[in-house]
Amino acid sequence: MAITAEDVFYSYNVGTPAEHAALRGVSFSVERGERVSIVGHTGSGKSTLAQHLNLLLFPQSGKVSIDGVSLKNGSPDARELRRKVGLVFQYPETQFFAETARDEIKFAPSNWGMSGDELDSCVDEAAAAAGIDPSILDSNPFNMSGGQRRRVAIASVIAMKPDYLVLDEPTAGLDAAGVRGLDRMLSGIRARGLAVVQVTHDLESALAHSDKILVLEQGKSVASGTPEEIAVFLADNPVRGLLMPPTARFALGLRNRGINVPVTGGVSEFVSALERAGKAE
Numbered sequence: 001m002a003i004t005a006e007d008v009f010y011s012y013n014v015g016t017p018a019e020h021a022a023l024r025g026v027s028f029s030v031e032r033g034e035r036v037s038i039v040g041h042t043g044s045g046k047s048t049l050a051q052h053l054n055l056l057l058f059p060q061s062g063k064v065s066i067d068g069v070s071l072k073n074g075s076p077d078a079r080e081l082r083r084k085v086g087l088v089f090q091y092p093e094t095q096f097f098a099e100t101a102r103d104e105i106k107f108a109p110s111n112w113g114m115s116g117d118e119l120d121s122c123v124d125e126a127a128a129a130a131g132i133d134p135s136i137l138d139s140n141p142f143n144m145s146g147g148q149r150r151r152v153a154i155a156s157v158i159a160m161k162p163d164y165l166v167l168d169e170p171t172a173g174l175d176a177a178g179v180r181g182l183d184r185m186l187s188g189i190r191a192r193g194l195a196v197v198q199v200t201h202d203l204e205s206a207l208a209h210s211d212k213i214l215v216l217e218q219g220k221s222v223a224s225g226t227p228e229e230i231a232v233f234l235a236d237n238p239v240r241g242l243l244m245p246p247t248a249r250f251a252l253g254l255r256n257r258g259i260n261v262p263v264t265g266g267v268s269e270f271v272s273a274l275e276r277a278g279k280a281e
């Protein structure tokens with residue numbers, strides 16, 4: 001079970017002087033239970049690709065399949081298939097309209113016909129998965145912190161019980177504690193068996209938390225692989241706008257001198273590897 005994109009091309013404003021090729025032959029795949037990051041400079045096509053993954057946009061050439069099903073634009077089955085892939089837009093909290101977090105989370109499942117106890121437990125489960133304290137469910141989301149609001153927005157997508165969760169820059173605008181909390185929450189969601197696809201500018205977070213990373217540059221996939229492979233690739237082939245974290249640069253420098261340290265782990269893993277290397281001498 002997977003979402004796959006094969007050789008996808010997509011241009012905005014086709015046939016007008018403003019025509020712009022946003023995706024130029026991108027391939028990508030994510031399996032259920034995986035956590036994948038899409039990284040790239042601003043304008044590289046990340047959001048355009050994210051919107052293809054839940055059929056909000058359709059490729060002009062190439063194809064996207066969800067669990068083996070590939071649909072054409074306008075297909076009546078797109079709505080059902082789209083439900084499998086929850087898309088959390090950038091700054092989703094700007095689109096809140098309900099007066100309480102609970103009503104915000106309820107909205108989509110009740111639109112799909114859910115009601116009564118089933119709806120209540122769906123809201124509670126989605127809120128728990130998104131790490132929302134039940135005591136704030138009846139508060140107005142506008143009075144919440146940025147991190148709490150982001151969680152409400154994510155819970156409102158999880159409430160649709162998707163198999164895949166695609167998040168466009170989910171940590172944008174959050175402080176360091178908010179970013180750490182959200183990263184932990186996404187790890188928890190993935191542990192429940194959902195796939196998590198995260199669009200991000202933050203290479204450090206992508207290296208630390210992904211099973212696989214896709215690097216986009218000007219609408220093309222320039223690399224895809226494990227965090228380790230991507231760190232090694234980017235060290236030799238810098239991509240505009242992607243900043244290699246200092247620990248990764250340092251680790252790669254040590255490796256070049258024959259000291260075997262992890263390139264993608266946290267500081268504590270790095271220090272332990274250094275200690276081991278020191279003892280082995």
Ligand SMILES: Nc1ncnc2c1ncn2[C@@H]1O[C@H](COP(=O)(O)OP(=O)(O)OP(=O)(O)O)[C@@H](O)[C@H]1O
Nearest residue numbers: 012013020022040041042043044045046047048049
């Ligand atoms: N609705 C649109 N109409 C016309 N051009 C668009 C539209 N949306 C995006 N583009 C253009 O397509 C290209 C890819 O845009 P996209 O939003 O996918 O990039 P991105 O990697 O998500 O960028 P960012 O990091 O700034 O969010 C950009 O050059 C952008 O200007």
Ligand SMILES: [Mg+2]
Nearest residue numbers: 046047048168
């Ligand atoms: Mg974007």
